[in-house]
Amino acid sequence: MYPCSMSLTRRQALRGGAASALVLALPAPYGGRRRLDRVTFGLCADVHQDIMHDAVERMNAFVHAMNERKVDFVAQLGDFCTPKEENRRFLETFHSVDGSHHHVRGNHDTDGGFDAEQVKAFWGIEATTYTFERGGVQFLVLDGNDRHENADAGYPRHVGPEQLAWLDAELTAGAGPVVVLSHQSLENPSGVDNAGAVRAVLERANERAGWRRVLACFSGHHHLDAVVEIAGIPYVQVNSMSYYWVGREYKHQSYPQHIHASHPWIEFTMPYRDPLWATVTIDPEADEIRIEGVRSSWVAPTPADLGYPAEAMKMGIACSVADRTLAIEQPRD
Numbered sequence: 001m002y003p004c005s006m007s008l009t010r011r012q013a014l015r016g017g018a019a020s021a022l023v024l025a026l027p028a029p030y031g032g033r034r035r036l037d038r039v040t041f042g043l044c045a046d047v048h049q050d051i052m053h054d055a056v057e058r059m060n061a062f063v064h065a066m067n068e069r070k071v072d073f074v075a076q077l078g079d080f081c082t083p084k085e086e087n088r089r090f091l092e093t094f095h096s097v098d099g100s101h102h103h104v105r106g107n108h109d110t111d112g113g114f115d116a117e118q119v120k121a122f123w124g125i126e127a128t129t130y131t132f133e134r135g136g137v138q139f140l141v142l143d144g145n146d147r148h149e150n151a152d153a154g155y156p157r158h159v160g161p162e163q164l165a166w167l168d169a170e171l172t173a174g175a176g177p178v179v180v181l182s183h184q185s186l187e188n189p190s191g192v193d194n195a196g197a198v199r200a201v202l203e204r205a206n207e208r209a210g211w212r213r214v215l216a217c218f219s220g221h222h223h224l225d226a227v228v229e230i231a232g233i234p235y236v237q238v239n240s241m242s243y244y245w246v247g248r249e250y251k252h253q254s255y256p257q258h259i260h261a262s263h264p265w266i267e268f269t270m271p272y273r274d275p276l277w278a279t280v281t282i283d284p285e286a287d288e289i290r291i292e293g294v295r296s297s298w299v300a301p302t303p304a305d306l307g308y309p310a311e312a313m314k315m316g317i318a319c320s321v322a323d324r325t326l327a328i329e330q331p332r333d
Contacts, residue, residue, distance in 0.1 A: 037135030045220025046240035049081035058275035077220035078106025078183030083122030107155040144184035171205035224316035243269035293321030
């Protein structure tokens with residue numbers, strides 16, 4: 001459970017729903033105790049600075065909460081901001097966190113005619129596919145925006161052969177536990193279009209090692225709060241910090257007219273009153289990964305008010321990030 005407030009003065013008792021347990025395994029060298037350190041990090045996704053009128057305030061609330069928690073690092077999981085000077089304040093707010101910060105490229109981060117090189121230069125990163133290490137855990141960052149000849153219309157959502165080769169090489173060279181970060185999910189049909197190929201690389205790494213090295217995969221993109229386990233690997237979708245997209249059929253006004261006049265895309269969203277994020281702790285002493293979420297409420301009108309299909313609401317559409325516990329079952333010596 002983690003409290004959230006845009007002003008940082010209005011504290012809520014926030015609980016992210018029912019916990020779910022997934023069993024993972026660490027190898028004997030790590031199960032031989034404490035080759036891993038406890039690692040705590042913050043994840044936010046799909047802030048959409050270029051859509052939301054209050055994205056800076058939402059990011060400021062996240063940074064203050066992460067500083068209070070003294071996290072080891074934070075990462076944003078894409079659809080963050082386009083590389084234009086008007087977004088400099090937003091970017092600097094994210095970079096002001098006390099711990100280190102990491103970027104994952106989303107499909108909307110090049111909107112407006114920008115390209116990947118401009119995004120990297122603006123964010124201050126050298127690559128959109130990279131790795132870093134904390135506490136004995138290797139974090140692998142993927143860019144799901146590769147183009148290929150047989151792609152569907154719309155935004156690219158592909159992990160190309162060079163990235164797949166890089167991912168396999170990193171997993172082959174390493175021996176310790178791994179966490180994967182991406183924007184588009186690796187399990188949802190509307191995520192990465194060759195997700196099966198990516199998962200196969202991860203699953204082969206587990207098979208070679210004889211244990212589940214891949215502790216979890218975290219993504220954004222879908223603006224959902226969900227977790228799916230495939231071949232023993234949990235795939236966790238971190239909800240948008242800002243809203244759920246409903247499109248033109250359900251367009252409406254949630255804010256005063258002057259806000260919609262300056263931010264016209266908001267009328268196609270169902271905004272969350274408070275910003276959402278996840279605080280993740282990999283805790284080898286407790287043999288678990290804990291995800292602490294945030295619960296908010298809809299800015300009226302609600303999905304029910306708009307006549308949004310009740311069946312769709314069962315698929316992870318929620319103004320919250322649920323608390324979850326992913327159990328690490330370490331083998332006996």
